[in-house]
Amino acid sequence: MASFQKDFKIWVMDHLPGSALLSEPLSLEPIAGDAGFRSYFRLNTQIPLLAVYSPPQEENNLAFVRVSHHFSSGKIKVPKIFAVNFEKGFMLLQDFGTELLQPLLNLDTLPQYYDLAEELLLDLQLLHPGDSIFPNYGKPQLIAELQLFQKWFVDKLLMLDLSQRDLSILDDLFELLIGNAMEQPIVIVHRDYHSRNLIVHNNQIGVIDYQDAVVGPITYDLVSLLKDCYLSWPEEIVRQRALSYKSRAVSKGLMREIKDQKFMKWFDWMGLQRHIKVMGIFARLSIRDNKESYLSELPRVVNYVLSTTFNYSELKPFNQWFSERICVCLPRYPWYSGD
Incomplete structure (x- = not known):
């Protein structure tokens, strides 16, 4: 598990957008997930970002990305995707915050x-x-x-x-x-x-x-x-x-x-x-x-x-x-x- 966390954190660091400034070392704070197998982590970047581990053997990450792009092109408000590693199930997304309806x-x-x-x-x-x-x-x-x-x-x-x-x-x-x-x-x-x-x-x-x-x-x-x-x-x-x-x-x-x-x-x-x-x-x-x-x-x-x-x-x-x-x-x- 420690090896996975290190690998995940390195990937996140390598794929942060240029606007994602850090004033301190990167931290990944686990947050409550959904009914699926995904794990979510809130980053301490100056723009709100989420790192997501979505195990590819359990989740259809390609479908998520394709639907995201289609919805976004139609002006449906969905989280922006900054980076994806399909093989490992890593994603970096815009963080909409915590204000669920x-x-x-x-x-x-x-x-x-x-x-x-x-x-x-x-x-x-x-x-x-x-x-x-x-x-x-x-x-x-x-x-x-x-x-x-x-x-x-x-x-x-x-x-x-x-x-x-x-x-x-x-x-x-x-x-x-x-x-x-x-x-x-x-x-x-x-x-x-x-x-x-x-x-x-x-x-x-x-x-x-x-x-x-x-x-x-x-x-x-x-x-x-x-x-x-x-x-x-x-x-x-x-x-x-x-x-x-x-x-x-x-x-x-x-x-x-x-x-x-x-x-x-x-x-x-x-x-x-x-x-x-x-x-x-x-x-x-x-x-x-x-x-x-x-x-x-x-x-x-x-x-x-x-x-x-x-x-x-x-x-x-x-x-x-x-x-x-x-x-x-x-x-x-x-x-x-x-x-």
């Missing part, structure tokens, strides 16, 4: 910051996806994500054995959700557009953690923002903002005019797909990666699932199954009960 949000500040976040999202969706930059977020990818729920949340976290009837109910729901996703207009999708991946920087919103961006359904990033896995808002506020976004998307030519009810179905069912996937991902982060803090966010995600499946008659069979097979197990777990 999440702790700034409350019912009073929500309109101000969500207006900015939604305008940024519209700009992102208006970008042409280019050639071979963004993978297609189609049926195989959607199925693979939904299957994370059974593998990691049901099987490994709750340790439940599912019957053929249980599996049939899941299959029926997955078909509905995939059909809903596939009928929507296609745009660039960040795929994790929420309050922990948006940073307030110089009175603007900057976006991070976008290396998994794809082309996919228009409501995916919107529902990721408005039905955030790390905070929640009253349903009426969510509905009002979703429909306001729909009107702006129509006016900008991103989609044709459709009935509000249809758009809300797109939005709600897309959110259900995401939240079912997230239950699997948060369980995997805890079990495989020892990041147990993500389990404390699951009660909110469970509530999203219950609410959405209660509000649509087509989803009632899953709502009943989820209540009877899954929810009855949850109070025994400290991360759910709060004990």
Whole structure:
């Protein structure tokens, strides 16, 4: 480890931009990371910089760089990349600072910051996806994500054995959700557009953690923002903002005019797909990666699932199954009960 740190520090020193003045020996201060395998270090340079170790065997660093350049060319605010070593997984990036959107949000500040976040999202969706930059977020990818729920949340976290009837109910729901996703207009999708991946920087919103961006359904990033896995808002506020976004998307030519009810179905069912996937991902982060803090966010995600499946008659069979097979197990777990 000492050898790696020395090698990393030498690389950082060799690739500092000319404007990155140092008044004392270079230091690399570890800072909190994200749900991936990357490690972040804040430098003591006079311009804000981050050194990043992003293990190439775990992270798609080429995708990060390509998406960064594409977003930047479209005036999307992303960290500037100063240097990359793809073989070793070293990167030197602009530091947007520590002002994540999440702790700034409350019912009073929500309109101000969500207006900015939604305008940024519209700009992102208006970008042409280019050639071979963004993978297609189609049926195989959607199925693979939904299957994370059974593998990691049901099987490994709750340790439940599912019957053929249980599996049939899941299959029926997955078909509905995939059909809903596939009928929507296609745009660039960040795929994790929420309050922990948006940073307030110089009175603007900057976006991070976008290396998994794809082309996919228009409501995916919107529902990721408005039905955030790390905070929640009253349903009426969510509905009002979703429909306001729909009107702006129509006016900008991103989609044709459709009935509000249809758009809300797109939005709600897309959110259900995401939240079912997230239950699997948060369980995997805890079990495989020892990041147990993500389990404390699951009660909110469970509530999203219950609410959405209660509000649509087509989803009632899953709502009943989820209540009877899954929810009855949850109070025994400290991360759910709060004990």
